[in-house]
Amino acid sequence: MAETPDEPTITREAGIWRFIPAVIAALVTLWFTKFISPVANGQYPEYVVTWVESAGVSFAFRLDGLSLAFALLICGIGAMVFLYASAYFRSDRRLLSLQLTLIAFAISMLGLTTADDAVTLFIFWEGTTITSYLLVGFDHEKETSRRAALQALLITGAGGLALFAGLLIMGGIAGTYRISEMNLLGETFKSHEMYATIFVLVILGCFTKSAQWPFHFWLPGAMAAPTPVSAYLHSATMVKAGVYLMARLMPALGGTDLWVWTLIPFGAFTMILASVWAMRQTDLKLMLAFTTVMGLSMMTMLLGVSTNAAIAAAMTFLLVHAFYKAALFLSVGMIEKGSGSRDYTKVAGLSRALPLTTTVVGLAALSMAGLPPLFGFIGKEMIYEAGLHSHHAAMFVVGAALVANALMVACSGMVAIRPFFFSDQQAPKNNPADPGWGLWLGPVILSGLGLLCGLFPGIIGYTLVEPMVVAVAGEPMEGYLALWHGFGMPLLLSVATFALGALLYFGLDHIREFLFRIEDDVPETERWYDGFLVAMGSIARNGSILVQNGSMTSYLRRTFMVMAILIWVALLSGTWTWPAFALSGELIDWAIFLLITASLAVVLGSSSRLAAITALGGVGAGIAIIFVVYGAVDVAMTQLFVEILVVVFMAIAMVKLPVTGIARFRPRDAAVAAFLGLGVTMSMLMVLGTDIDLSLTGFFVEKSYPEAFGRNIVNVILVDFRGFDTMGETAVICFAAMAAYAVLKAGRKVRK
DSSP states (O other), X not given: OOOOOOOOOBOSOOOGGGGHHHHHHHHHHHHHHTTHHHHHTTOOOEEEEEEEGGGTEEEEEEOOHHHHHHHHHHHHHHHHHHHHHHHHTTTBTTHHHHHHHHHHHHHHHHHHHHBOBHHHHHHXXXXXXXXXXXXXXXXXXXXXXXXXXXXXXXXXXXXXXXXXXXHHHHHHHHTOOBHHHHGGGHHHHHTSTTHHHHHHHHHHHHHHHTTOTTSTTHHHHGGGSOHHHHHIIIIISGGGHHHHHHHHTHHHHTTSHHHXXXXXXXXXXXXXXXXXXXXXXXXXXXXXXXXXXXXXXHHHHHHHXXXXXXXXXXXXXXXXXXXXXXXXXXXXXXXXXXXXXXXXXXOOOOTTTOHHHHHHHHHHHHHHHTOTTSHHHHHHHHHHHHHHTOSSOHHHHHHHHHXXXXXXXXXXXXXXXXXXXXXXSOOOSSOOOOOOHHHHHHHHHHHHHHHHHHHSHHHHIIIIIHHHHHHHHSSOOSSOOOSOOOSSHHHHHHHHHHHHHHHHHHTHHHHHHHHHHHGGGSOOHHHHHHHHHHHHHHXXXXXXXXXXXXXXXXXXXXXXXXXXXXXXXXXXXXXXXXXXXXXXXXXXXXXXXXXXXHHHHHHHHOSOHHHHHHHHHHHHHHHHHHHHHTTOHHHHHHHHHHHHHHHHHHHHHHHHSOOOOXXXXXXXXXHHXXXXXXXXXXXXXXXXXXXOOOXXXXXXXXXXXXXXXXXXXXXXXXXXXXXXXXXXHHHHHHXXXXXXXXXXXXXXXXXX
């Protein structure tokens, strides 16, 4: 779907403070660089703080080659995005809000990629979900932004819950939640009967986050976010979280047939589908979104291949993609600022007016196309080399990569040629020009890195790629990064890629027309998502109509019926044991029995509400006397006070109700009451017929004073051992009191 350009809310231009996040991110990047040499030499710094000791959960963080590379990308590209945003939104009153949310997102991503504890990882994983929801919906005044944000939240949030379940099962099997220790138990997991369940749950989390089919549609929809957000979240960082986790857990879960034959087909299919769909876009930002899905799918497919060469290719392409895609997203913002549009059918001939933008886009696009001497060429050669030596479906992997890479060549022409050199239309007449340094500095650095890494691949190979491969594969990388490996099949495949890509580019208009014609005939999973939301909404509405009918009697009847069913299910599924029965000869016991029986008779036979409520209090008073007889005076006082308050409050409420005459007998309500009452009676008798287990009582007696410094065991249980439960109950009472106050206040207003 096409997206309208970002429309900032104009206000006074922000001061120099707006550069602070960029400076901090740059300094943090420099701080992480000091770990490059130690990590490359096999030293992995750790930081651990015990959190929930009894459950084995800790705030554990660890830097190895994979986490360090992500930390550098998150902070380095983050610094450029922060600088870009400070210029892009320099006169927008929402700049501070955007920067704070971006900082929260960056912290979440850093925590996710450096966490060495599964629970800690999940917390930061959900942090990226929440912050990305806020960032995608940044322009919340627009319905499209709100819808895209909700879509991303629901899909990635649901995947996160599946992931959490998988991680918990892994922790239970391993006896630890430390990820580095889990990865040492790969054979244990792969031979376990729960392996398939773990794999499905974890892959659901990874696929939803990294937009793999059938969840791929949320990422292009998220292009409703502002350009800096798209560059940061949806090209270089968040969407790679799923790829990161697949790589991180590969030693524990990877290499099996289930792993291979899930990741390779899903990755290849999503890769080609996204590449084809990118060809039909005219909005450059939306086109780049589909190519992002393609890049993520390429990495997924390579991780599925599972060989050392494939892992090296995936890690190299991860860096390649981060450099050129962030540069291109930011450059599209430069095109929009310079010409007023990012639709390539509406801009043309910009090369003279925007020479710097033309150069930056050209370098980044050449890397995306995989042309030498850019870093993208090295990545593409490694992909073909890995595919040719795949142990599983080598020709399928190579063929899928060839088609997808050729489509990327055509898309590179869309972004690098048509807006700047294509001359079917007149150039814009609004005096386009290159933007200021705040907008061009980041894209220049990123596109320059693509060139430098292509010219000097050995440096990045030793410092980043090789340690990444060791972290994932557990062994050193085979071979080395080089711009030229001589003549061979990978080079021939590269030549075929360029030739096929050129043909696709020159036939672009016809391809777009064809894709437009068949669009309605292609099954699209977003329609499944929309249909699911509609169905859920319908179920919720119909359920509310059925349950919330406005009758208090109906609510009570259903509540009591559910309680009765649960009690009887428990009774019928257990063993029935009965206590020894004997009639008491004590006068006090018979007096209590007569008091309760007489009170019940008055409740059932009275035509006066006040008399019925008062008699109901007599039942509670009889129970309080029982507590007194057995020495529980404090419980008896509590029971008595509760009964008094209930009688008073219900009497006040009944006075306000309309007079309905003599209450008539309701067989249905009587049946529900009898069903519940009999169930409670039977369950109490069964409890009395079993031996009393005093182990919990002994624990509280033993621990109350030494650990909680209290001699009243009941109070200690409520305040200390069950403190959170009591706090929750208190909160419920407070909410109920506020609701009652609001209802009473509204009633007084109506009567006036």
